Amino acid sequence: MHEMPIVLNVVRSMDVYAQKNHIPDIKVVVVDIGEASSVVPFFFRSCWDPAVGQSYHLQNAALEINEIPCKAKCRKCGAEFRPGRSDAGCPECGYKGWNLISGRDISIKEILVE
Numbered sequence: 001m002h003e004m005p006i007v008l009n010v011v012r013s014m015d016v017y018a019q020k021n022h023i024p025d026i027k028v029v030v031v032d033i034g035e036a037s038s039v040v041p042f043f044f045r046s047c048w049d050p051a052v053g054q055s056y057h058l059q060n061a062a063l064e065i066n067e068i069p070c071k072a073k074c075r076k077c078g079a080e081f082r083p084g085r086s087d088a089g090c091p092e093c094g095y096k097g098w099n100l101i102s103g104r105d106i107s108i109k110e111i112l113v114e
């Protein structure tokens, strides 16, 4: 389980943000977790309470997770599709070159303050 450092990183950056913007208390943090980001939402969630317990401005912050599915875009015809096996080609034209255009990242989507 490697989620703890990632969760701590999110919580610390939100703490800094709250400090800079004079926000006493952050109520909700919404995090987008990409399917291909290697972070498991269940473990992310289980790290949340211990992580916010060490914070200044997120002691009562609830966590909401959006799971972002993988999406690929064909480099030949531009079709967007959900990638299957890594050796599978584009479902439209069969071309084997494509880029992952979403589902790779973790990002803080929004926060709710008092």
Ligand SMILES: [Zn+2]
Residues within 6 Å of the ligand: 074, 075, 076, 077, 078, 079, 090, 091, 092, 093, 094, 095
């Ligand atoms: Zn294609």
